[in-house]
Amino acid sequence: MSALEHVLTELAEIFGDRISRGEAVREHHAHGEGWQEGCLPGAVIFAESTEEVSAVLKACNEHSVPVVAFGGGTSLEGHVTPSETGISLDLSRMTRILEVNAEDMDCRVEAGVTRHALNAYLRDSGLFFPVDPGGESTLGGMCATRASGTAAVRYGTMRENTLGLTVVLADGRVMRTGGRVRKSATGYDLTRLFVGSEGTLGIITEVQLRLHGQPEAVATAVCQFEKLEDAVNVAVTTMQLGLPVGRMELMDEVQMDACIRYSKMEGYDVLPTMFFEFHGAPAAVKEQVETMESVVDDHNGKGFLWSNNPENRNELWKARHNAFWACLAYRPNHRGLATDAVVPVSALTELITGSKRDIEESGLLAPIVGHVGDGNFHTVILVPPEPDGLERALELDRKIVGRALSLGGACSGEHGIGFGKKEFMEREHGSVALDVMRMMKKSFDPNNILNPGKMLPEVAG
Template sequence: MAALEHALNDLAEMFGDRISRSEAMRDHHAHGEGWQPACLPGAVIFAESTQEVSAVLRTCNQHGVPVVAFGGGTSLEGHVTPSEQGISLDLSRMTRIVELNAEDLDCRVEAGVTRHALNAYLRDTGLFFSVDPGGESTLGGMCATRASGTAAVRYGTMRENALGLTVVLADGRIVRTGGRVRKSATGYDLTRLFVGSEGTLGIITEVQLRLHGLPEAIATAVCQFDRLEDAVNTAVTTMQIGLPIGRMELLDEVQMDACIQYSKLTGYEVLPTMFFEFHGAPAAVREQVETMEAIVADNNGKGFMWSNNPEERNELWKARHNVFWACLAYRPHHRGIATDAVVPVSALTELIAGCKHDIEESGLIAPIVGHVGDGNFHTVILVPPEDDGLERALELDRKIVGRALSLGGACSGEHGVGLGKKEFMEREHGRDALDVMRMLKASFDPNNILNPGKMLPDPVN
């Protein structure tokens, strides 16, 4: 602990009471929302500027003290779990919207701004920011984990919507990547390197974001199915014909039951269900709705209902964004492990059917919900309180990931790797690719102070 004490002494004058060693504050920063064990950091520091982040990293690098960035604390794979001999660096006070360039459809924000706060700021501009994971996620954390959400099928993920970054490296150097232009053919694409690096190569303090114009018209539709395969095939057909869908979400009958109870949805049966959203000019939206109605009819859909009422739309998507909490309420005293498999869209039906079989065989309850337009879906495996509950749940998780990888997919479409998915990295990427990633890590962070132990498994001799 001597290294930590020396680092904190060096930083005391700059940060004063923004350094906390209270057990309550350390406990708040000891974990995200995932199942991984918590770990109390040695101290929590609240940074309020890029320069302060630089000072923390420069000092901690000199003393060899680990640093883990913390934003909204909403990660599900242990990304923000700190070291007991290290610092949890909280960026949640970095909430300035630095600039808005409405004519060019972009803005620059500090890392602690949440997506909800940004869209509230944009409310009267005719613009919006499209990436919408669940929870009060901060935009810095969303970049670090390459987050996604319900609108990615049309507007893309953080990879497509982050135009540039301000990043502090392990030794305290501040670099700016990318910019405001929509394309560039100069130099290495450092923006894409840091987006998804989970705080292992540098700490993101500002983000240049792509914005989108609010659609002239928006309509929402719901359709239920007797068979889960018919619902999945509806999604596959929709993508294969190129329908410009705004959102397309699948909920199996278990997830629908949980949402009906938790979000008080009325008028729906406990059946596999698809939620749709259509964006565009009024005539284009009507055409999209008509096309989708024909697709669901071809796939045995029942009761296709659509509406352009904003209140009904908000109620529906609020229920969708609350599925994790609906699952936890569905079985009190259970914990939740959220899986995050993704495959090419053509393999989606096979994957979900296989996973449904695995769930039934396991004897566990694991509702299915997914952004099926881009081949991504989640199960929330409800971990029973019995002694072997976690072991059984992790075994089911491994089966689901194994199925996805065997079909050319990935172990995570949007939650990231952190601690929870490290074991699958070599199988997905291969040993040589992991060696390259380790070389990059060593080059950017030779003293291994940035989120150590995350993402990359230890090499096997």
């Protein structure tokens, strides 16, 4: 009997028909939404509580069976790709909202709760959760990848909005980190250690989150530009002025063409475009809009259209969140390889204009879209079906990341490392930092069962 069979036999009484070896279920859990090849897991287990996750990890650790956590399956860097001899542990049924403390503006949820479900639950409370990476992302997965999104420029990322966690360690022990207080000077910051650990140190089952008050007034604005450089410079100037913009997103002309076609956006030209959103009291929002209009005028903007109509706002941000799917629909027989470079905002114009030249020289199609207010942007490199298509795309990816690193940036601002970005880790962090990370991995997971092969490059030789 194999190690996997031993584990499944031990867990059969607890999980019953929530253990699946059916091919369709395993195929669904074989990959995320990225370009990497999938792998059918040996089995899929659907957990419904922290105690059940603990039972799975205890059994798997005893038999050295790999475990990869699965939530919404929306990751782009191969985080959820399992091992064929291991288990895909699905947490999507862990959907309880455990508590909402409206007076203290925090809540606790299970890992399978999506950001959409949480905000629907909070709708009448006057509160909301702002981190919005797109798709049906689960909050556990968003913590694991240190997710971000369009609102990070004002509200921060998962790192800033996570107060505490419940984590199941590799040997099945359950640990709670952090709490409900807004600051603490006690012990190591284990919460921040696990936010962004990508399921390699433990599996997150509950999340304590910071909530925010729903803004009294919200307005959106759109401006188009003849030159991509002018659009990026608007973002840089806005941040240097300290304008408290709620969202600020860039699309180049190729991404706009894709979105116009996919989301049926009427009234827009195929030009570099900036989308803005402003939050606050009505007078404050009006002042922000007027200041932004002045900034846009100084950078050769072609008009500045703004609205406080909720329907217009929802359509605009729906189109933005569907940008990845718009790219795939733009060239139906291509795969999408998403870059995720981030730099200090003062270097953003140099990075984006340089990356645009790299794209043109490559001969590939790669729309640009980004959360430019925090120095982060994406290209969706459309991988052609030719035999050398993937290698050409990866070569372009390396050029863009190389530019970012040379400007003091990072290879990933929000998508994480997984399989896809491992090769850049030593260049970004250095060998000593990687050695420390490996020591931590060994300490938390001595049998290497938790998402093995992800994040940390193997030691050469």
